[in-house]
Amino acid sequence: MAQRxxxxxxxxxxxxxxxxxxxGFHGFSMRDLADEVGISSxxxxxxxxxxxxxATAVVQRERDRLNKRLASxxxxxxxxxxxxxxxxxxxxxxxxxxxxxxxxxxxxxKCQAELRLLHSNLIGWLTRFATExxxxxxxPQNTEPEALAGTMLALAQGxxxxxxVAPVGPTWLLADLRPxxxxx
Amino acid sequence: MAQRxxxxxxxxxxxxxxxxxxxGFHGFSMRDLADEVGISSxxxxxxxxxxxxxATAVVQRERDRLNKRLASxxxxxxxxxxxxxxxxxxxxxxxxxxxxxxxxxxxxxKCQAELRLLHSNLIGWLTRFATExxxxxxxPQNTEPEALAGTMLALAQGxxxxxxVAPVGPTWLLADLRPxxxxx
DNA sequence: GTCTATACAGGGATAGAC
DNA sequence: GTCTATCCCTGTATAGAC
Numbered sequence: 001m002a003q004r005x006x007x008x009x010x011x012x013x014x015x016x017x018x019x020x021x022x023x024g025f026h027g028f029s030m031r032d033l034a035d036e037v038g039i040s041s042x043x044x045x046x047x048x049x050x051x052x053x054x055a056t057a058v059v060q061r062e063r064d065r066l067n068k069r070l071a072s073x074x075x076x077x078x079x080x081x082x083x084x085x086x087x088x089x090x091x092x093x094x095x096x097x098x099x100x101x102x103x104x105x106x107x108x109x110k111c112q113a114e115l116r117l118l119h120s121n122l123i124g125w126l127t128r129f130a131t132e133x134x135x136x137x138x139x140p141q142n143t144e145p146e147a148l149a150g151t152m153l154a155l156a157q158g159x160x161x162x163x164x165v166a167p168v169g170p171t172w173l174l175a176d177l178r179p180x181x182x183x184x
Numbered sequence: 185m186a187q188r189x190x191x192x193x194x195x196x197x198x199x200x201x202x203x204x205x206x207x208g209f210h211g212f213s214m215r216d217l218a219d220e221v222g223i224s225s226x227x228x229x230x231x232x233x234x235x236x237x238x239a240t241a242v243v244q245r246e247r248d249r250l251n252k253r254l255a256s257x258x259x260x261x262x263x264x265x266x267x268x269x270x271x272x273x274x275x276x277x278x279x280x281x282x283x284x285x286x287x288x289x290x291x292x293x294k295c296q297a298e299l300r301l302l303h304s305n306l307i308g309w310l311t312r313f314a315t316e317x318x319x320x321x322x323x324p325q326n327t328e329p330e331a332l333a334g335t336m337l338a339l340a341q342g343x344x345x346x347x348x349v350a351p352v353g354p355t356w357l358l359a360d361l362r363p364x365x366x367x368x
Numbered sequence: 369g370t371c372t373a374t375a376c377a378g379g380g381a382t383a384g385a386c
Numbered sequence: 387g388t389c390t391a392t393c394c395c396t397g398t399a400t401a402g403a404c
């Protein structure tokens with residue numbers, strides 16, 4: 001019944017996600033998206049009434065996906081050494097959030113709010129992971145979990161940002177960053 | 185004679201830089217910029233004929249500024265422990281490049297080319313710094329300079345990207361990232 | 369160098385037929 | 387649900403007077 005509509009909406013959100021992650025919210029038009037999906041712009045607006053709503057839905061989807069993914073990582077492993085690679089890979093593969101964060105102030109209200117929520121979720125997960133790792137003595141004891149969460153997010157999302165011009169190599173996130181990050 | 189014009193163009197590029205770094209290339213209009221500067225959009229186009237040219241000029245300026253800054257850091261100190269903080273701070277304070285990299289594929293041709301050049305310059309500097317630090321035995325000997333350059337850029341620019349929502353704290357880039365980056 | 373006025377394309381969004 | 391056609395606004399850019 002409503003099956004075909006749902007499928008169509010998923011197709012739209014998938015194409016929308018790709019465009020958003022490539023050129024950002026203001027980098028493409030609803031007509032561009034309609035062409036990508038293969039329908040008219042009027043049909044597109046039938047499924048997703050405004051551009052704001054469309055982008056919001058995409059971000060919401062990504063937020064759900066990431067929350068589930070991070071929860072799964074937390075449930076699958078207890079130790080940080082095994083959580084780390086999957087976690088960093090997940091965040092490094094997520095270019096959407098990095099691109100939208102870049103234009104945050106220019107985003108329409110709903111989409112902007114949803115993105116802030118996504119960011120807040122991520123910081124929450126990362127802080128929790130760091131806290132546990134410190135308690136388990138798998139991280140230095142004098143580390144602040146919040147600072148580490150911010151740094152991890154910056155590193156992974158920065159890599160995502162530059163992934164189009166310099167693909168993250170196998171050794172990228174494995175380098176010993178002590179000389180970069182540790183104080184004198 | 186041409187003095188007032190140059191001053192005006194600098195005013196324009198300064199306001200343009202702020203807008204570009206805040207909401208990205210497609211996040212504002214030439215009218216917005218004209219309003220910001222305090223002139224009509226026609227006057228704006230008198231100084232900078234196209235939006236592409238305007239953004240290109242801003243990126244070019246930033247490229248010059250960064251090249252001089254990094255050269256100065258390299259000349260001022262010889263050792264990596266003293267180069268590191270100034271270097272990372274310079275890159276973390278540069279939000280413009282991070283925002284524009286996000287929409288790279290959607291940028292007009294000249295601006296896109298100029299941005300790629302800026303990125304290439306940065307990687308060049310970072311790779312050189314890393315190479316020297318390794319030779320001076322201030323970094324682990326088994327590190328690949330290119331990988332480290334990419335990672336440093338990702339970390340700093342990621343921090344720049346998220347600086348609007350979570351200002352980089354004093355401990356941020358000082359954390360020991362071994363648990364994040366080093367392999368199992 | 370600055371303005372008003374305007375051209376013209378492209379943007380988001382809607383009407384209404386099928 | 388999809389289309390064609392269209393509305394109306396915004397966007398870039400130009401013309402031409404002052």
